Amino acid sequence: MTAPATPAADGALRPLVEARGVTRVYRQGEIDVHALRGVDLDVSDGEFTALVGPSGSGKSTLLNVIGALDAPTSGAVTVGGHRLTGLSRTAAAHFRLDHVGFVFQAYNLLPVFTAYENAEYTLVLQGVPRAERRERVLPLLERVGLTDMMDRRPHELSGGQQQRVAVVRAIASNPQLVLADEPTANLDSETSRNLLDLMLELNREAGTTFVFASHDEHLMERVRRVVHLKDGRIDHDERRDGM
């Protein structure tokens, strides 16, 4: 189970993710690119949420800011009670290691490690003992149907298999939050559906919060909330109760 939402001083539950007035400006040559223009966003524990929008809308940037991969130019971001603004690179790395799991578009596995070694790597970095790592990772690999593949290296796995390893790596450390940026972009339809079903099951069973940045229609069929971004702002926020 993920950690519950952080109680506020008055006892009310606070959202897992709180973003207030977040802007992000990039310098591209001589031009300033305003990727985010004052975004306010709350994400609660256990959500299965997608950020959608056309290219350049800022969805990936918002995802990166929430995950402490990128720092906002202005505004405040809090995740699980941890204030992310003003973090050093080392502190941001430690935050990501301890609190966030990532699933990227390209599978981003370490080519010299086996599937098992890739899946357990965040636990290795956290200093979890070997026996405990096996206890946590093996059931997850079995869950995603990769027990027979765990000694294979990434180049010996299909795209879908690699992405499943990436999902196991992302959740093996029981993070508060899993951020997935276009996780199905390089997969065929059936593989995409299977992968998304897996993540939905993990969300329902373990309460892991998932936030996606994606165009995938298969994902839209499964999420309970869709945040529409346009030109760096939240255009509208669509909740789908009952899904």
Added chain:
Amino acid sequence: MWRLAWRNLWRSRTRTLITGSAIALSLALQLISYGAADAMYRQMVSSAARTAGGHVLVHAKGYWERQTSDLVIPDAQPLLETIRQVPGVRVALPRVIVNGLISSSRDNAGVRLTGVDPEQERAVQDLSRYVTEGTFLGPEDPRPLVLGKRAAKDLGLKLGDRVVLTATDADGEMVRALFHLTGVLDTGSNALDSAAAWTTLDAARAAIGLDSGLTQIGVIADSDSARGAVRDRIREALGPRASDLELLTWDEAMPELVGFIEIDSSMNELFGFVIFLIVVFGIANTFLMAVMERIRELGLLAAIGLDPLRIAGLVLRETLLLALLAITVGLGLGYAGHSYLSIVGIDLAAFSQTDLEVSGVILEDMVIRSHLDPARWAIACVVVFALVLLSALYPAWRATRVDPVVAMRTYA
């Protein structure tokens, strides 16, 4: 992290093997050159002690600087006996040394005449093996003289010819003494062959009117490295008489050879260091390439939570493993080279028509083998290790600067 570092090392097997080979071969060549140089220095030191007259030289105070016949050790026999009893002394040799002029019917020449006991002197060096004509101080003549071949030739002398020595005696008076040429040497040293002469101890004493005195007592110690300690023990054993004497080790008497060895050794070190520095620049470039090729992967590692210090640590671990592997191979190759040279050696005679002479010291054995100095080899390995790690500092720093978002987006 070590597992990741080790496997990363072998991602490009060819590059790792080439880089490792460069380190290993550079180290091996340097160690082999150390072995050959150290062996040559040891031979020089050994020869130097013989050329100087012993590991420790005992004279009247001021003799080594002035080299005059009036500076003698009077009543030397008790001193000789005392010195022979000192621990660490293998042999103590009596000598009378006269600097003078020898004359033939044709010409004159300045010489340094050394009066020795030929049997005892054989403990230091056996000059009889350099004899090309006659004998080395045989018993047949009471006033024998042995000259170098160059001096004999310049003076137009043949065996049996009379030779007159003109010198100052122990009282500073001019004296003349008659000798017969009984032997000619070819030592290969220009200094010895043109300006050195030998006679018996008794004949030398008679020439300058010296009764029981000596010019020099040459001490051969059990080992060269103990020469300082032996000198100190001799001084202590001689008691009050030591205050009238000077006791020099051979390196104090021949500082020019010591200087040569130090300079040559330093040049060798410098040369090796420069070679390594060149190798290091090449390695640094290779490491940097290896980092730049993995920008995306480093970005991923940063994204999943590897902080900058640990990323740098990953690069340095890869370097450390490569360094350890290469140094081990280099040591093995160096040792193999040393072992080969220890047995076969390098014959310098193949490169030179004459014997090798350095600062007046002849290398009697022209075959240079190898000597392993563990401390020197260990220092070389440590220096190589440090230089290789140094070469990885910039690539490691560069790896820490990777922005994970940019890396994963740009380097797909």
